[in-house]
Amino acid sequence: MADLPAAILFDLDDTIIEAYSRPRLAWAAVVGEFTQRLGDTPPDAIVAAITTAANAFWGRDQAWHRIWRQRLREAREQIVESGFAQLAADGYAVPPVAVQHALSHRFSRYREENLKLFPDAHATIDALKARGVKLALITNGPTEQQRDKVIRFALTERFDHIQIEGEHGFGKPEERAYRHALATLDVGPDQAWMVGDNLEWEVIAPQKLGIHSIWYDPHGDGLPAGHAAKPDRIIRSLKELLD
Secondary structure, eight states, rough: OOOOSSEEEOOOBTEEEEOOSSSHHHHHHHHTGGGGGSSTTTTHHHHHHHHHHHHHHHHSSSHHHHHHTTTTHHHHHHHHHHHHHHHHHTTTTOOHHHHHHHHHHHHHHHHHOOOEEOOTTHHHHHHHHTTTTTTEEEEEEEEHHHHHHHHHHHHHGSSSEEEEHHHSSSOSHHHHHHHHHHHHHHHGGGGGGEOOOOIIIIIHHHTEEEEEEEEEEEEOOOTTTTTTOOOOOESSSGGGGGO
């Protein structure tokens, strides 16, 4: 039996629910649905242009990220427009903006339709709670979207504290996001673990506060070459928290 901490802070998307990983596969599926509306441009080229645009869009500074993750619909419209603008510059014929936006909106719906709970999530959370571990759920994003996920996947009663960025006005990797959760649970950083899939938000930032950080790598991708993050532990399934 593992020596469990007084509290564990969990990420939501791609930690408890499988949500937004593998974006290229999701874009490929949606582009496939739109084949007849996108002209003669090869689908692979469209997917590559959009994913490149998305990486550039979300790769900007934290202030930019914080603004646009509250406005995902508009962000995805801009990303798709940017991808098709590059295709046009490369000499491809591109569809009207209305079709581009329809594609971006379908991507959002596709993501929501394909959300699913990781198989061992409920059982692991329930086992931790039964053993007296205090549990907090810390998620970035808009209130309605994230609260709907919490309800949809029966998480409300499973956590002692649920902290949604849109409701609180701050989110990861801001220091107060972690400190607020710890204060609410009445524990210190050295008494807590942080579990999540994002190396910046769930490893580097909480480690600076003295929180034991566990990186969730469900697909076994391994740490990116040269990345600065050094997780205290890496797990492939949530039930490993109990091993």
